[in-house]
Amino acid sequence: MSKEPDRLFAQPLPEVPDFAFNEDVVRVFPDMIKRSVPGYPTIVENLGVLAAQFAQPGSVLYDLGSSLGAVTQALRRHVRTDGCRVIAVDNSAAMVERCREYLNGQDSMFQELLPVDVIEGDILALQFQPASVVALNFTLQFIAPDERLALLARIRQSLLPGGALILSEKLRFNDPQEHALLTDLHIAFKRANGYSELEIAQKRSAIENVMKPDSLDEHRERLLAAGFSTVVPWFQCLNFASLIALP
Ligand SMILES: C[S@@+](CC[C@H](N)C(=O)[O-])C[C@H]1O[C@@H](n2cnc3c(N)ncnc32)[C@H](O)[C@@H]1O
Numbered sequence: 476m477s478k479e480p481d482r483l484f485a486q487p488l489p490e491v492p493d494f495a496f497n498e499d500v501v502r503v504f505p506d507m508i509k510r511s512v513p514g515y516p517t518i519v520e521n522l523g524v525l526a527a528q529f530a531q532p533g534s535v536l537y538d539l540g541s542s543l544g545a546v547t548q549a550l551r552r553h554v555r556t557d558g559c560r561v562i563a564v565d566n567s568a569a570m571v572e573r574c575r576e577y578l579n580g581q582d583s584m585f586q587e588l589l590p591v592d593v594i595e596g597d598i599l600a601l602q603f604q605p606a607s608v609v610a611l612n613f614t615l616q617f618i619a620p621d622e623r624l625a626l627l628a629r630i631r632q633s634l635l636p637g638g639a640l641i642l643s644e645k646l647r648f649n650d651p652q653e654h655a656l657l658t659d660l661h662i663a664f665k666r667a668n669g670y671s672e673l674e675i676a677q678k679r680s681a682i683e684n685v686m687k688p689d690s691l692d693e694h695r696e697r698l699l700a701a702g703f704s705t706v707v708p709w710f711q712c713l714n715f716a717s718l719i720a721l722p
């Protein structure tokens with residue numbers, strides 16, 4: 476994995492462009508996401524552990540919005556169920572190209588890993604195959620809010636009995652004091668990871684038009700409306716959380 480540090484927002488920009496998963500972001504993404512998302516390494520590794528409990532023989536495991544394939548690699552480290560394969564999907568060509576390189580690297584180091592297909596495509600246009608595990612790890616927040624319910628309903632339709640959706644997201648909070656507190660603590664997390672006030676402010680304006688977090692209640696209600704029967708939060712660190720949704 477690239478060790479290049481994220482300095483994308485370190486210099487004052489005359490105008491901060493909307494955040495995009497382009498070549499510049501790809502180069503620094505492992506560093507960016509680890510220093511920006513509290514609990515990210517724990518979520519990714521345990522997503523593999525959880526997935527192993529839900530994987531059904533001969534089924535597909537989806538990594539939707541796979542970026543550089545961190546979740547796909549965790550699935551391949553932990554899932555030992557016969558006949559499973561991983562389908563990783565991302566609509567950023569730059570991410571997909573680098574993801575394939577990293578997965579080839581994993582293949583060259585370990586034997587008997589689950590086979591994986593990396594598809595460059597829009598998850599909103601995907602024809603889902605019967606799946607036992609679907610991971611949306613910090614991806615739904617980048618989908619237009621009015622598309623989210625239909626996507627989750629299609630995922631629910633594709634899930635096999637005994638399977639699970641694992642959904643990780645940045646959260647917003649309806650209570651203004653709770654929202655302000657957790658936002659301040661997230662900023663403190665970024666500062667502690669070496670981001671300057673300028674970097675934090677410019678990143679915030681880059682993502683505000685393209686990333687729209689929901690509250691935990693909104694997630695729960697939407698998942699139930701999409702046909703899931705059970706929604707269980709399994710991890711929260713500051714304003715970032717991960718949920719298991721069962722069919
Ligand atoms: C924050 S990143 C996900 C991080 C990754 N899952 C991980 O755990 O390292 C969001 C990803 O979703 C992808 N994405 C956003 N909208 C998408 C869409 N409609 N279809 C496919 N991928 C999408 C972006 O290109 C980006 O790589």
Ligand SMILES: O=C(O)C(=O)C[C@]1(C(=O)O)C=C[C@@H](O)C=C1
Pocket residue numbers: 507508511512613645678679682686
């Ligand atoms: O909320 C922020 O400040 C973030 O930087 C979060 C976040 C994310 O949750 O995906 C946004 C964009 C990058 O992909 C990395 C992290």
